[in-house]
Amino acid sequence: MVCSVTDASINETSRPVVDPSACFLWIMAAGTIACASLLQGPNSGTNYRQDKPIIEITAKRAVLLLVVASLFLILRFYFMSSWITWLLIVTFCISGSEGMHFCLVTIISRIFKDCRNNTVQLPLYGEVLTLSLGVVPFCTVFAILWAAYRHSSFAWIGQDILGICTMINTLQTERLPNIRVASVLLSAAFVYDIFWVFISPLVFHESVMIAVSAFFTFTFTSRLTISYALVIHINLCNRFSS
Numbered sequence: 001m002v003c004s005v006t007d008a009s010i011n012e013t014s015r016p017v018v019d020p021s022a023c024f025l026w027i028m029a030a031g032t033i034a035c036a037s038l039l040q041g042p043n044s045g046t047n048y049r050q051d052k053p054i055i056e057i058t059a060k061r062a063v064l065l066l067v068v069a070s071l072f073l074i075l076r077f078y079f080m081s082s083w084i085t086w087l088l089i090v091t092f093c094i095s096g097s098e099g100m101h102f103c104l105v106t107i108i109s110r111i112f113k114d115c116r117n118n119t120v121q122l123p124l125y126g127e128v129l130t131l132s133l134g135v136v137p138f139c140t141v142f143a144i145l146w147a148a149y150r151h152s153s154f155a156w157i158g159q160d161i162l163g164i165c166t167m168i169n170t171l172q173t174e175r176l177p178n179i180r181v182a183s184v185l186l187s188a189a190f191v192y193d194i195f196w197v198f199i200s201p202l203v204f205h206e207s208v209m210i211a212v213s214a215f216f217t218f219t220f221t222s223r224l225t226i227s228y229a230l231v232i233h234i235n236l237c238n239r240f241s242s
Contacts, residue, residue, distance in 0.1 A: 035168055037171075100161070
């Protein structure tokens with residue numbers, strides 16, 4: 001039986017001109033940076049916000065960041081054990097709950113301004129906002145529930161929320177001073193992706209990024225999205241600081 005070209009073309013999967021997932025990824029990344037820019041500043045709604053140290057990313061720090069990421073990727077590649085996976089899960093839950101705590105306290109404090117003046121004295125910690133103390137259980141339970149149901153079909157919603165909150169909290173303390181440093185960071189990230197996806201099989205006999213992607217996946221599309229989001233963040237920071 002001979003299959004014609006017409007029969008073969010019918011079996012081909014039709015791909016849309018515009019990938020909806022890529023559009024959603026772009027909107028989510030741009031929205032994350034926009035929220036981080038709106039939540040920053042001295043009027044963030046928390047009494048301890050001004051004491052947070054601001055880390056200015058330099059070109060050397062940007063390159064070092066990708067070097068550390070590469071070393072961590074190699075560690076994950078050679079030691080794909082359960083304890084490494086649980087270490088990553090616990091670290092992600094801690095950073096995600098901390099970021100969610102910052103976002104919730106900031107938003108609620110801006111809506112209900114009286115919450116900024118209600119404080120409580122804790123032993124060995126000092127004075128904290130009552131609102132901040134009340135939000136901690138919710139953030140902790142949310143992270144624990146995600147870890148418990150992370151294999152469910154709806155777990156990606158909680159993972160995205162924790163990840164977005166982590167990025168918003170990170171952008172409160174780490175700043176890109178200019179476009180030159182941003183270009184160095186994004187160029188190094190581009191080389192990072194290309195090497196570990198396409199060139200690493202020549203050294204490790206397997207694509208390291210693809211092998212590790214069972215836990216984290218960074219694609220070229222996401223890198224383009226992050227690059228555009230970083231430019232937006234730099235422009236908004238310069239506008240608010242002027």
